[in-house]
Amino acid sequence: MFTTKPHAKHALRKAFAPVRLWRTVRLGVRSLWLHRLRSLLTLLGMVFGVCSVIAMLAVGEGVSHEAQEQIRRLGSSNIILRSLKPDEDKRPSTQRSYVIEYGLSYADLKAIREILPNVRLVVPARIIRSYVFNATRRIDGEVFGTVPWYPEMRNVRMVAGRFFGDEEMETKKNVCIVSTVAAETLFPIDSPLGRNVRVGSDYYKVIGVIEPESSRVNSGANADASSGRSEGSTLSRVYIPLVAAKERFGEVLVKRRSGSFEAERVELHEATVQVAQQDQVEETAAIIADVMNDRHKKKDYEIVVPLELLRAAERTKQMFNLVLGAIAAISLIVGGIGIMNIMLASVTERTREIGIRRALGAKRRDIIIQFLIETVILSGAGGVIGVAIGIAIPYFITLFAHVMTIVTFWAPMVAFSISGLVGIVFGIYPAMRAADMDPVEALRHE
Amino acid sequence: MQNRVETQREDGGMASESIARLEQVTKTYRMGPVLVEALSCVNLDFKAGEYVSIMGPSGCGKSTLLNLLGCLDRPTSGAYFLGTEDVSHLSDDDLSEIRGSRLGFIFQSYNLVQQLTVVENIEVPLYYQGVRADLSRQRASELAARVGLGDRLDHKPFELSGGQQQRVGIARALANDPLVILADEPTGNLDSRSGAEILHLFDELHGQGKTLIMVTHDDDVARRSQRVIRLRDGRVESDVYN
Ligand SMILES: Nc1ncnc2c1ncn2[C@@H]1O[C@H](COP(=O)(O)OP(=O)(O)OP(=O)(O)O)[C@@H](O)[C@H]1O
Numbered sequence: 095m096f097t098t099k100p101h102a103k104h105a106l107r108k109a110f111a112p113v114r115l116w117r118t119v120r121l122g123v124r125s126l127w128l129h130r131l132r133s134l135l136t137l138l139g140m141v142f143g144v145c146s147v148i149a150m151l152a153v154g155e156g157v158s159h160e161a162q163e164q165i166r167r168l169g170s171s172n173i174i175l176r177s178l179k180p181d182e183d184k185r186p187s188t189q190r191s192y193v194i195e196y197g198l199s200y201a202d203l204k205a206i207r208e209i210l211p212n213v214r215l216v217v218p219a220r221i222i223r224s225y226v227f228n229a230t231r232r233i234d235g236e237v238f239g240t241v242p243w244y245p246e247m248r249n250v251r252m253v254a255g256r257f258f259g260d261e262e263m264e265t266k267k268n269v270c271i272v273s274t275v276a277a278e279t280l281f282p283i284d285s286p287l288g289r290n291v292r293v294g295s296d297y298y299k300v301i302g303v304i305e306p307e308s309s310r311v312n313s314g315a316n317a318d319a320s321s322g323r324s325e326g327s328t329l330s331r332v333y334i335p336l337v338a339a340k341e342r343f344g345e346v347l348v349k350r351r352s353g354s355f356e357a358e359r360v361e362l363h364e365a366t367v368q369v370a371q372q373d374q375v376e377e378t379a380a381i382i383a384d385v386m387n388d389r390h391k392k393k394d395y396e397i398v399v400p401l402e403l404l405r406a407a408e409r410t411k412q413m414f415n416l417v418l419g420a421i422a423a424i425s426l427i428v429g430g431i432g433i434m435n436i437m438l439a440s441v442t443e444r445t446r447e448i449g450i451r452r453a454l455g456a457k458r459r460d461i462i463i464q465f466l467i468e469t470v471i472l473s474g475a476g477g478v479i480g481v482a483i484g485i486a487i488p489y490f491i492t493l494f495a496h497v498m499t500i501v502t503f504w505a506p507m508v509a510f511s512i513s514g515l516v517g518i519v520f521g522i523y524p525a526m527r528a529a530d531m532d533p534v535e536a537l538r539h540e
Numbered sequence: 541m542q543n544r545v546e547t548q549r550e551d552g553g554m555a556s557e558s559i560a561r562l563e564q565v566t567k568t569y570r571m572g573p574v575l576v577e578a579l580s581c582v583n584l585d586f587k588a589g590e591y592v593s594i595m596g597p598s599g600c601g602k603s604t605l606l607n608l609l610g611c612l613d614r615p616t617s618g619a620y621f622l623g624t625e626d627v628s629h630l631s632d633d634d635l636s637e638i639r640g641s642r643l644g645f646i647f648q649s650y651n652l653v654q655q656l657t658v659v660e661n662i663e664v665p666l667y668y669q670g671v672r673a674d675l676s677r678q679r680a681s682e683l684a685a686r687v688g689l690g691d692r693l694d695h696k697p698f699e700l701s702g703g704q705q706q707r708v709g710i711a712r713a714l715a716n717d718p719l720v721i722l723a724d725e726p727t728g729n730l731d732s733r734s735g736a737e738i739l740h741l742f743d744e745l746h747g748q749g750k751t752l753i754m755v756t757h758d759d760d761v762a763r764r765s766q767r768v769i770r771l772r773d774g775r776v777e778s779d780v781y782n
């Protein structure tokens with residue numbers, strides 16, 4: 095007699111929510127597929143937004159990376175002092191032949207050291223390859239013009255005697271310090287201290303023996319690493335005062351012009367101040383600028399602070415990113431509005447379907463989810479295509495224009511997430527419109 | 541609820557248990573400053589297993605009545621008991637739940653979702669009831685076969701004749717095994733042969749103990765039901781058992 099079957103909802107087991115969501119996604123894809131061209135055109139806004147953001151970011155990132163690399167190579171805790179030739183028109187034009195003296199001098203460095211005893215002042219040494227003689231003994235060595243604080247600057251130890259001092263530096267004394275390798279070759283039996291070596295036509299009095307520096311510099315603190323004989327002739331060094339080296343080995347650059355000549359005398363072309371802590375760089379640079387300003391009447395030097403350049407480059411990049419962000423936001427909003435527009439049309443078009451679904455048990459949130467998912471699929475698909483194109487474009491830019499581009503990991507991630515977010519934001523309103531329809535009215539709609 | 545349906549059948553078709561009851565139901569629409577009373581003071585009682593026709597001239601409130609019975613709309617005043625529960629003041633979500641679990645709708649214009657296939661259309665109510673996909677597919681296929689569309693499962697609605705589409709509509713209305721099936725002019729758009737097929741299906745459902753409430757303009761159609769309610773100007777004019 096029981097003709098009525100047990101109630102459906104008791105007999106048919108319920109599905110898990112994620113499974114239902116997956117079915118809704120598939121339904122959404124089908125609805126969108128029904129209007130393929132329309133969906134595609136709608137996505138395009140999103141695609142262009144996302145791919146242009148990624149491509150622009152990649153180019154910007156590449157350019158600023160190159161700039162920052164260049165600056166970083168100068169050292170971010172360094173301050174670089176350079177000699178700068180003063181403006182030419184300030185010189186007397188009547189003089190036909192002259193020698194210009196300008197730029198950094200050893201005295202400048204000394205002054206800086208007195209005021210800032212804790213900074214390391216690195217001076218590129220002048221290296222002259224030359225034979226070094228002790229009577230008939232000869233080595234193919236390097237004559238190294240440098241500053242009195244060279245041992246501490248390079249962290250090398252004296253083996254015997256001492257390094258030359260300020261006094262010997264300023265008076266351009268013919269003194270020298272020989273490396274152990276040079277000492278062993280030139281003076282195999284007795285101590286080299288107090289003896290003379292000859293370089294070219296000049297004699298230099300040996301006042302000290304220094305350990306070979308390569309062993310320390312290259313292999314860290316490992317000082318006794320078999321005294322680095324394998325390094326060969328590079329270690330057969332003779333250190334002489336820089337100023338003396340400049341004079342003996344000719345620091346005057348002569349330029350000949352028709353009937354006249356112009357010579358430049360520069361004591362030091364460049365010096366690098368190494369600051370221990372990066373946060374002291376700017377303060378130190380300011381002090382150095384003061385010192386230099388007091389000592390030089392003309393602006394015949396420049397002070398380069400890589401850290402400041404780096405900061406400026408970072409600021410530029412931030413500005414760039416800000417502008418880019420604005421462009422991105424605008425294009426994504428435009429894309430979002432396009433999607434919203436289409437979804438509103440779709441909701442109106444499918445009023446009947448909404449009424450049917452509501453009559454058959456769909457709750458308001460079911461309708462909201464259905465339309466929201468369609469919007470998110472649209473914008474998400476736009477995002478995916480945009481990311482793919484956006485990654486491809488920088489690749490081709492590098493390939494054909496030879497401009498460095500960098501696609502950072504987060505650029506596609508952010509662009510894609512934003513496209514999804516835009517889908518939700520711009521999908522809410524059409525979905526709400528759909529859900530707010532009165533079922534009876536919706537069913538009557540034609 | 542279930543038990544009532546079953547008990548009723550044991551009475552041999554004599555309706556005893558109330559399954560849907562309207563008490564002093566009024567429905568007014570506001571048209572600008574004018575109030576249109578689509579239903580006024582309607583008292584009706586539907587028994588489980590009844591096959592009822594609602595008739596009356598156009599604009600007398602038949603569809604309005606059916607929408608109220610189908611929980612698609614709320615009465616302006618009065619009470620509507622579905623089973624023993626007054627549903628006239630339930631929330632939108634609760635009404636959706638009731639429609640999805642206890643009511644079946646058949647429309648004059650079929651109202652199939654155009655982008656879905658026959659079987660998928662039948663599955664729609666089951667989907668919102670959260671029925672597992674495999675079970676719902678199986679049930680929908682069975683129902684399609686029961687209305688004679690076992691070989692049209694993957695057809696889209698536009699590939700079917702009107703009569704076939706309406707049979708899909710009937711199968712869909714049966715999917716959640718509803719307490720009451722509500723049909724608004726189910727044969728209104730059909731030629732007499734297709735209409736007869738649909739009515740034959742209704743007879744079958746009635747024979748199986750389903751409660752059917754149908755709006756119709758056709759006296760021949762109404763004659764097949766047990767009970768005919770005539771409305772006029774929003775009031776019950778007559779209520780007779782055949
Ligand atoms: N949403 C509405 N707004 C205003 N008035 C309405 C609304 N729905 C129905 N009405 C009015 O209520 C009355 C009853 O309408 P209803 O649709 O129930 O008639 P019906 O009996 O189904 O007519 P038909 O046989 O033509 O389908 C009509 O006068 C109609 O104008």
Ligand SMILES: [Mg+2]
Nearest residue numbers: 602603604724
């Ligand atoms: Mg009507």
